[in-house]
Amino acid sequence: MRRRVDGEVRFDAGSRGAYSTDGSNYRQVPIGVVVPRSVGAGAEAIAVCAEYGLPVLSRGGGTSLGGQCTNHAVVIDWTKYCNRLLSVDPGNRTCVAEPGIVLDELNRQLSSYGLKFGPKPSTHGQCTLGGMIGNNSCGATAQAYGKTADNVRRLEVLTYDGLRCWTGPTSREEYEKILATGGRRGELYRGMREIADQYMADIRTGFPHIPRRVSGYNLDSLLPENGFNVARALTGSEGTLVAVLHAELELVPVPAAEATLVLGYPDIFTAADDVPRLLEHCEPTMLEAIDGRMAQLMREQHAYLDSLDRFPDGDSWLLLQFTGDSEQEADDAARRLLRAIDRSEHNACVVLSDDPAREEEMLKAREAGLGVTARPPDDRETWEGWEDSAVAPDRLGGYLRDLESLFTEFGYQLSSLYGHFGQGCVHTRIPFDLRSANGVAEFRRFVERAADLVASYGGSLSGEHGDGQARGELLVRMFGEPLVRAFGELKALFDPDHRMNPGKVVRPNPVDADLRLGARWRPDGPTTTYFRYPHDEGSFDRAVLRCVGIGQCRSHSGGVMCPSYRGTLEEEHSTRGRARLLFEMLGGHADSPVSDGWRSVEVRDALDLCLACKGCKSDCPVGVDMATYKAEFLAHHYAGRLRPAPHYALGWLPLWALLSRAGPRAANAVLHAPLLAALGKRLAGVDAERQAPLFAEQPFLQWWRERGMPQPWPSDPRTVVLWPDTFSNYFHPHIAQAAVRVLEDAGFRIAVPAEPVCCGLTWISTGQLGVARRVLRRTLRVLRPWLEAGTAIVGLEPSCTAVFRSDAPEMMPEDEDVRRLAQQTMTLAEALLNRAPDDWQPPGLARTATVQPHCHQHAVLGFDADTELMRRAGIIADVLDAGCCGLAGNFGFERGHHELSMRIGELGLLPAVRATxxxxxxxxxxxxxxxxxxxxxxxxxxxxxAEALAMGLDGPAPADHPEKLGALRQQSRPADARLAAAAAAAAVAATGTVTASAVHRLAGRRRNHS
Structure with missing residues (x-):
């Protein structure tokens, strides 16, 4: 494979573990993974597999819920390199693309033409075109645009035995020409025609005539009345017949305007009953449903609360979207429907919106269904297995009632029912017991009964997620023996040796085999952990199981998660890939490729590029917190062993900063002297490209003591504690000084701990959790008088503040002082907005700003208070949604990380700063x-x-005023003259003005010492 394939060939344990499962209940460890650099290289990889008789699995985003993307096979991952949009024909509204392109990226590139690909699954930020073709994906917009098969014009496909050709609708003349040419292609076309002719009556009567029939092979596309469309027949075949190399797609115009209508109902069944009536009077772009159970879960998880607050009265809701060439046209379509059903937009059970941002949030709430229902706060595990059935919309209400009765019979109560109700497609997750033999047997019995139920309604086992292993065995209950036999004949025609994604759809593995858990799953015994995992019943194992494979960590833009994936496009360096390896590390399966437990090199290597940004804690729909898992793993992995040099050099930074007080100028000189600095970086494991930050000559605590201010009483309601974190104390004391000015201007009395204290952040991020716990306990002793008095603790460094709000409570949840600390810790913006006197106004600045929220603030603290405070201060803020900066504490300083660190920064933040x-x-x-x-x-x-607000207190001054610049030089006391000049120049460059404390803020000095 390595000799012949231009790609990354990986048969190592780490890669195999990362690809061992998808978004389903199933797990099969692959033989190996190939990441081809071109479509041709992918075809060559399949050719090598064919020579050795090895099974092949084509994989896209790996979000499949039916087990389509897990197999004991050679996995061809098309996503890293084979992801180009090759051509666009705007006149004919078509394009040609490679299989690994992500849907959102495809539509982003098409947007300049005013076009898009119509179907839009809820995983549109990470699902790939090839995966959509494999599953015949739909999504909410299928209401208007149909399934993927309806939007595919032609496909270039590759069979296991090496035939590579374009397929599409086939006229009689073209068919005859193909047969006359002969060869393997002629054999396939003749065989497909024979199957279609032989089973024509069964196909016409046995395929449900409903909008959302995705189960089975699309034999109906081979009927004469459907143009013998081979491309559409192969769409939805889940990689069991061919590999898709290129796709020619039909496109639709991007709507000029949209309006969303939300209707409230007393329950989900009543909402379903009303769907046929609504469809009689309108043709919406979407018709989605959310039930009261999902809304309850959102409230319990504090997710999408703004969207829920805008919903009308009711316990279940239908969301209808209308499009038009103008807002008026879209609104009129919604209002016509309201008149037809005798409702008014002023009714309490009606909300009409033409605000795109508001509508997007509403639809995000609906798209979040899988994540919200995956880990309910009541700690029940819920699973796929019957998440995707579909019936005719006019039979939906009856089907839901019978399905609910089946839930009750099996004891699977409180399951949410939601989905694409305009096409009769129902989503749900069910609390199956997949850990015991009896539970698995009940799971099997339930899905068999459910399959019979949906078949009795003339419905489909799958309305968009496909069959895979979850429903393959059940197809006979829906289609009957003749059609299932026809599926087998099509499979034998294309793949006679059963090498293309075997065990799925045809000759499927049993629905209760190859489970990710199952009755044979026996993880290693419980380990005493440093973090207590209070949200996971105190179990690290259960925390790892949070990942259900949605793959939102594989998104390419927006939010914070996952910077290492965005920089590498590697599954192993996504949150999901790391979670899979941690799951394998637990040792529950005999065939696990990861066999060394906490000492696993494979897990260590996968976690090495985790930036510990905590983006997954907030952006992952199920709250996976990989930063915490990484710290836990490192603590056990290096227990009793020598650690990497950066763990000592950077992990113990607070101590080195404290020791620097003996001679900060000498320390800075050593850190920046060319030869000494290079040697020091090498010994410390710091990347040669990085410059060590300068220690301030006067730390904030020394400045505070020299100021001689009396310590206020903790019980004084005006008192706040300003937390002197390592960075604001030893490196950037001008920030803490600016915060003092702003807080005092707001009427606060400031207390500062009289001795050096630390939150333990650097020890946590390097997995030195025993030290971190001791540091935290000392900090709690110092803060105890203020904690007992309920005094606010104001943090300036977001990562340190997040430790108090998140890491400390998760490490010591039983400690009452830790609980108080978490409750009383707030950001500067939160303190000024929530604790300052009502008549206080922030200093006016009247400036524009590019603002980068810290990842930990995004994930733990929230940024709304900062946004509001800047608004009140007159700062017109462009708050970036650009992801992580790429440095992330010690990560970007460590040797070997610099290139990735910069690559991540260049994905969003750094270009935005240059454009400011x-x-x-x-x-x-x-x-x-x-x-x-x-x-x-x-x-x-x-x-x-804090500096920006302090600028408002100073008032701006012209940058070229010579007296002002001279005064700045006299107030400055940098380490050397070059730093003073650089500080002054930076002040002008950064602000366009020079204020009385500009150089002081930049250089952290007070008097000229050059």
Whole structure:
């Protein structure tokens, strides 16, 4: 394979473990993984497999819920390189693309033509075109645009035995020409025609005539009345017949305007009953449903609350979207429906919106169904297995009632029912017991009964997720023996040796075999962990099982998760891939490729590129917290062993910063002297491309003591504790000084701990959790008087503040002082908005700003308070949705990480900073974010929000005023003259003005010492 294939060939344990499962209940360890660099290389990989008789699995985003993307086979992952949009024909509204392109990226590139691909599954940010073709995906927009098969014009496909050809609708003349040419292609076309002719009556009567029939092979596309369309017949075959190399797609115009109508109902059954009446009077782009159970779960998980607050009265809702060439046209379509059903938009059970942002949030709430229902707060595990059935819309209400009765009979109550009700497609997750023999047997009995139920309604086992292993064995209950026999004949025609994704759809593995858990799953015994996992019953094992494979960590834009995947496009470096390896590490299966437990090199290597940004904690729909899992793993992996040098050099940074007080200028000189710095970086495991940040000559605590302010009483309601984190104390004391000015202006009395304290962040991020716990306990002793008095603890560094709000409670959930600390810790913006006197107004600044939220603030603290405070201060903020800065604490400094660190930064943050107007501010509260911006040749210096507000207190002054610049030089006391000049220049470049404390803020000095 390595000799012949231009690609990355991986048969190592780590790669095999990362690809061992998809989004389903099933698990099969692959033989190996090939990541081809071109479509031709992928075809060559399949040719090599054919020579050795090895099974092949074509894989896209790996989000399949039926087990289509897990197999004991050679996995061909098309997503990393084979992801190009090759051509667009705007006149004919078609395009040609490779199979690995992600749907959102495809539509982003098509947007300049005013076109898009119509079907849009809820996983549109990570599902690939090849996967959509494999599953015949649909999504909410299928209401208007149909299934993927309805939008495929032609496919270039490859059979296991090497035939590569384009397929599509076949006229009689073309068919005769293909047969006359002979060869393997002629054999396939003749065989398909014979199957279609032989089973024509069964196909016409046995295929449900409903909008959402995805189960089985599309033999109906081979009927004469459907143009003998081979491309559409192969769509939905789940990689069991061919591999898709290229696709020619039919496109639709991007609507000019949209309007969303939300109707409330007393229950989901009543909502379903009303669907046929609604469809009589309108043709919406979408008609989606959310039930009261899902809304309850959202509220319990504090997710999508803004969307729910906008929903009308009711316990279940239908969401209808209308499009038009103008807002008026879209609104009129919604209002016509309301008049037809005798409702008014002023009714309490009706909401009409033409606000795109608001509508997007509403639809995101619906799309979040799988994640919200996957891990309910009541700690029940819910699973796929019957998440995708479909019936005719006019029979939906009756089907849902019977399905609910079946839930009750089996004791599977409180399951949410939602989905694409305009096409009769129902989604749900069910609390199956997949850990015991009796539970698995009940699971099997339920799906058999459910299959009979949906067949009795003339419905389909699958309405969009396909069959795979979850429904393959049940197809006979829906189609009957003759049609299942026809499926087998089509499979034998294309893949006689059963090598293409075997065990799925045809000759399927049993529905209760190859389970990810199952009665034979025996993980290693419980391990005493440092974190207590209070949201996972105190179990690391259960925390790892949070990942259900949705794959949102494989998105390419928006949010924070997952920067290492965005930088590498590697499954192993996604949150999901790492979770899979941690699951394999638990040792529950005898065939697990990861066999060394906590000492696993494969898991260590996968976690090495995790930035511990915590983006997954908030952006993952099920709340996987890989930063915590990484810290836990490192603690056990290196227990009793020598650690990597950066764990000592960077993990113990608070101690080295404290020791630097003996001679900060000497320390800075050593850290930046060319030869000594290079040697020091090598010994410390720091990348040679990184510059060590300068220690301030006067830390904040020394400045505070010299200020001589009396310590206020903890019980004084005006008192707040300003937390002197390592970065604001030893590196950027000007930020803490600016915060003092702003807090005092707001009427607060400031207390500062009299001795050096630390949150333990650097020890946590390097997995030195025993030390971190001791550091936290010491901090709690120092803070106890204020904790007991209920005094607010104001944090300036987001990562340190997040430790108090998240890491500390998860490490010591039983400690009452830790609970108090988490409750009383707040950001500067939260303190100023929520604790300042009502008559206080932030200083006016009237400036534009590019603002980078810190990842930990995004994930743990929230940024709404900062946004509101900047608005009140007159800052016109462009808050970036650009993802992680790429530095992420110690990560970007460690040797071997610099290239990826910069690549991640260049994905969003750094270009945005370079594009910022010279007169605009760049605001980033995180020390890492500011450092990355300054060291990445952006030509800009980022400031903390505290500095920006302090600028408002100073008032701006012309940058070229000579007396002002002279005063700045006299107030400055940098380590050397070059730093003073650089600080002054940076002040002008960053702000366009010079204030009385500009150089002081930049260089952290007070008097000229050059």
């Amino acid at each position: 107007a010279p007169s605009a501010l760049v605001i980033a509260d995180g020390f890492s974010c500011r450092t990355q911006i300054e060291q990445a040749a952006t030509g800009r210096r980022a400031m903390h929000l």
